[in-house]
Amino acid sequence: MNEIELIITQMKSLFLHQILEVRFLPLHETVVRIKPTTLRNLVAWLLEHSGFHHLSTITGLDNGQQIELFYHFWNGQGLSLHTELSYEFPFMDTITDLIPGASFYEREVFEMLGVRFSDSQQNQPLLLPDDWDGQHFPLRAKEKETKKQGEQ
Amino acid sequence: MSRFTVPIGPQHPLLKEPLSFQLTLEGEEVVDSVIRLGYVHRGIERLSEKRTYIQNVHLVERVCGICSHVHTTTYCMGVESLAGVTVPVRGLYLRTFFCELERIHSHLLWLGVLAKNLGFDTVFMYAWRDREIVLDIMEELSGGRVSHAANVIGGVRVDINDSQRKTMTVSLKSLSQKITDLRNIVEHETNFHARTRDIGTLTAEQIRQYCIVGPIARASNVDVDMRRDVPYNLYEKFDFSVITRSEGDVWARTTLRIQEAQESIKICLQILDSLPPGAVAVRAKRRVPPGEVICRSEAPRGELLYYIQSDGSDRPARIKIRTPTLPSLAILPDLLRGINMADVSAVVSGVDLCIACVDR
Numbered sequence: 001m002n003e004i005e006l007i008i009t010q011m012k013s014l015f016l017h018q019i020l021e022v023r024f025l026p027l028h029e030t031v032v033r034i035k036p037t038t039l040r041n042l043v044a045w046l047l048e049h050s051g052f053h054h055l056s057t058i059t060g061l062d063n064g065q066q067i068e069l070f071y072h073f074w075n076g077q078g079l080s081l082h083t084e085l086s087y088e089f090p091f092m093d094t095i096t097d098l099i100p101g102a103s104f105y106e107r108e109v110f111e112m113l114g115v116r117f118s119d120s121q122q123n124q125p126l127l128l129p130d131d132w133d134g135q136h137f138p139l140r141a142k143e144k145e146t147k148k149q150g151e152q
Numbered sequence: 153m154s155r156f157t158v159p160i161g162p163q164h165p166l167l168k169e170p171l172s173f174q175l176t177l178e179g180e181e182v183v184d185s186v187i188r189l190g191y192v193h194r195g196i197e198r199l200s201e202k203r204t205y206i207q208n209v210h211l212v213e214r215v216c217g218i219c220s221h222v223h224t225t226t227y228c229m230g231v232e233s234l235a236g237v238t239v240p241v242r243g244l245y246l247r248t249f250f251c252e253l254e255r256i257h258s259h260l261l262w263l264g265v266l267a268k269n270l271g272f273d274t275v276f277m278y279a280w281r282d283r284e285i286v287l288d289i290m291e292e293l294s295g296g297r298v299s300h301a302a303n304v305i306g307g308v309r310v311d312i313n314d315s316q317r318k319t320m321t322v323s324l325k326s327l328s329q330k331i332t333d334l335r336n337i338v339e340h341e342t343n344f345h346a347r348t349r350d351i352g353t354l355t356a357e358q359i360r361q362y363c364i365v366g367p368i369a370r371a372s373n374v375d376v377d378m379r380r381d382v383p384y385n386l387y388e389k390f391d392f393s394v395i396t397r398s399e400g401d402v403w404a405r406t407t408l409r410i411q412e413a414q415e416s417i418k419i420c421l422q423i424l425d426s427l428p429p430g431a432v433a434v435r436a437k438r439r440v441p442p443g444e445v446i447c448r449s450e451a452p453r454g455e456l457l458y459y460i461q462s463d464g465s466d467r468p469a470r471i472k473i474r475t476p477t478l479p480s481l482a483i484l485p486d487l488l489r490g491i492n493m494a495d496v497s498a499v500v501s502g503v504d505l506c507i508a509c510v511d512r
Contacts, residue, residue: 025444025445025446026233026445027229027233027382027384027445027446027447027448028382029445029446031444031446053360054360054363054365054376055363056363056448056455056457056474057457057472057474057478059459059470059472059474060472061461061469061470061472063469070459070472072446072457072459072474074448074455076381076382077382078446078448080446099361099363100361100362100482101361101362101363101364101479101482101483102363103482104478104479104481104482105478125190126189126190127189127190127193127511127512128190128193129190138195138198139197139198
């Protein structure tokens with residue numbers, strides 16, 4: 001059993017019903033789909049009990065039904081935590097107290113997809129202009145659809 | 153003592169790209185700083201969803217004007233992995249050749265900018281003069297000094313003939329001597345020491361907390377390099393050292409980058425010496441099967457990550473680009489706090505910001 005399989009086995013035993021799926025991708029990458037409520041605890045566990053302390057980034061995407069977040073960790077090989085949030089409740093616990101470097105990643109996810117983090121400091125724009133209304137999130141599927149109709 | 157605020161940027165001689173700092177000073181000491189980004193935000197991630205995989209090669213090349221080739225390399229690696237395309241060995245050698253030329257170009261450019269901001273114009277001019285050797289090689293091979301369009305999905309569109317191999321070997325050996333001279337200046341010039349020693353120091357713990365990568369991390373003794381840790385582009389075939397230093401200050405980052413440029417020349421010479429024969433590219437299909445891929449590489453400033461999701465069409469469903477400099481910006485307020493106003497230029501230059509990469 002290699003290192004990543006060992007970590008996933010430990011994660012499954014500790015966070016039994018919170019781990020929904022494990023996907024092995026090419027290029028030494030693994031994605032673990034989890035329930036959003038367990039993300040903060042799982043990150044804390046990863047930092048304390050595994051070498052996965054480097055958070056490369058947070059990817060956010062809107063698949064048309066819900067908002068997906070990927071927390072990409074790395075320790076010689078990649079481990080990404082994948083979770084899904086509903087449009088009705090796009091809220092997520094911040095991890096900036098565990099990983100201060102996550103601050104700009106969370107702010108980008110907030111402004112691009114409208115995911116609100118438990119630390120209000122994170123709910124500020126990072127890249128969008130000063131006159132942004134705070135209501136239209138550029139990477140939301142609905143926003144893209146509106147833009148497409150406008151272009152036509 | 154009363155406090156006052158000094159705005160730096162978005163247009164300022166210290167900054168080569170638009171970025172805004174609001175520095176709060178107490179006398180000469182910086183007590184607080186606020187950073188504002190987004191002046192060159194082009195929405196490239198969103199735009200990439202409207203372009204085909206082939207068009208996106210040229211789009212992602214424009215994320216950055218310095219490390220343009222590594223963006224296309226990482227993107228193409230991801231798409232090739234999704235599409236099940238195997239790049240010919242000669243194509244991979246040439247990709248690596250461009251990646252390393254780009255690293256030398258980026259490090260020399262940065263050295264010039266740092267020297268200029270410190271008022272050391274001689275080093276600025278020497279570094280940028282020497283950088284021309286690399287730009288000339290890239291121009292001869294691809295036609296472009298900065299945007300090379302060397303990569304295609306399935307390989308590269310450039311090739312090297314025997315005559316070019318010989319002249320490029322001579323050029324790179326002369327560049328190696330010039331970089332050694334630059335290193336001597338940086339290591340022995342007392343004024344340079346005075347402006348960079350114990351300035352902007354980062355500990356390994358801060359590097360870890362802020363997820364900082366690349367030369368800044370290695371200058372603080374964090375031994376990480378994607379070329380060695382997750383070998384791609386046949387890096388495992390080449391003999392090179394991952395340089396680390398323990399000081400963690402601007403001086404350490406300077407000498408480390410100069411040493412890294414030397415290592416890159418070493419890799420380039422090995423490539424020119426052992427370039428295998430064969431095709432440089434294979435044809436790839438326009439449509440990519442459904443799936444997702446996470447692809448990492450070592451850009452001149454550190455770890456570059458592409459997350460690509462495919463829905464089976466000829467356009468990606470989502471491309472996320474993680475550039476190396478964003479976390480370095482997050483720690484700048486901590487780095488600037490408590491320093492003298494005169495050292496701001498050294499600290500800001502020392503982290504080698506790439507605003508176009510950050511903003512995307």
